[in-house]
Amino acid sequence: xxxxxxxxxxxxxxxxxxxxxxxxxxxxxxxxxxxxxxxxxxxxxxxxxxxxxxxxxxxxxxxxxxxxxxxxxxxxxxxxxxxxxxxxxxxxxxxxxxxxxxxxxxxxxxxxxxxxxxxxxxxxxxxxxxxxxxxxxxxxxxxxxxxxxxxxxxxxxxxxxxxxxxxxxxxx
Numbered sequence: 001x002x003x004x005x006x007x008x009x010x011x012x013x014x015x016x017x018x019x020x021x022x023x024x025x026x027x028x029x030x031x032x033x034x035x036x037x038x039x040x041x042x043x044x045x046x047x048x049x050x051x052x053x054x055x056x057x058x059x060x061x062x063x064x065x066x067x068x069x070x071x072x073x074x075x076x077x078x079x080x081x082x083x084x085x086x087x088x089x090x091x092x093x094x095x096x097x098x099x100x101x102x103x104x105x106x107x108x109x110x111x112x113x114x115x116x117x118x119x120x121x122x123x124x125x126x127x128x129x130x131x132x133x134x135x136x137x138x139x140x141x142x143x144x145x146x147x148x149x150x151x152x153x154x155x156x157x158x159x160x161x162x163x164x165x166x167x168x169x170x171x172x
Contacts, residue, residue, distance in 0.1 A: 001159065002112070004121045008149045017101075018144035021113055024102035026067040026091055030058060036092030037061060040076055043084040048114060050086065065093045068100040073113050075099045077138040081127045085117045097137075108148070109156035111163050116148065 003010040034055035042051050068074055069091045076084035078097040086098070087110055094100070103113050116122060126143065130136035 002116065002149065002151055002155075005116045005119050005149050006121045006125050008147075010149070010151070012149035012151050014147035014149055015107070016144065017146045017148050019104075020108050020148050020150065021073070021101040021103045023099055024072065025100055026069040026072070028069065028091065030091065033057065035061070036090060037065070038074070038086070038088075038092055038094040038098065040078065040082075040084060040095055040097055043076070043086055045082045045084060046118065048084065048086045048118070061093050064096040066096055066098060066100050067091070067093055068098075071110070072100040072102050073110050073117070075101055075117055077140065077143070079136055080130065080138050081123060083118055083123050085114050087111065087114050099140075099143075106153055107150060109153065109160050111160035112151070112156035113148075115159065115163075 002012075008014065034057060037054050037056045037060075038050070039054065042054065043049075044051055068088055070088055072088060074086040074088060074094055076082065076097055077099055084098075101113065103110055126138055126146070127136075129139050129142035131139050
């Protein structure tokens with residue numbers, strides 16, 4: 001539907017990842033006794049499905065975390081070939097290996113961005129932009145400067161509606 005994000009054969013206008021989906025941590029309150037703590041082992045590769053939820057007290061959360069809300073996309077910079085991209089359905093904390101991207105409203109839709117980040121072409125491309133042998137991590141300067149194809153927002157929103165309809169049918 002959107003084509004290859006690396007070659008951008010559809011000729012969509014582009015914007016640097018850092019401009020159209022900057023890293024933004026959730027700054028609000030966690031008014032719960034227990035909060036969601038997302039670790040990479042709870043994310044299914046290629047789909048972003050959550051395998052299980054781990055709720056902990058805020059005292060149990062370490063320093064190596066980021067915060068997120070339902071406006072973010074969580075992208076795993078560790079071992080990018082595992083293709084772990086999450087569209088969170090509630091606020092929480094995640095391991096610092098997850099990057100909380102916040103698509104600019106009216107420019108990028110969360111569902112489109114997740115789809116683009118999961119695209120095999122993007123995964124192959126970004127998997128070559130890593131540092132570290134044992135625990136390869138995406139080079140964040142490369143990631144932030146990636147030119148994201150930006151289809152019309154109406155098309156992105158139609159895609160979100162389609163994805164939600166498919167997800168709804170899975171549960172019926």
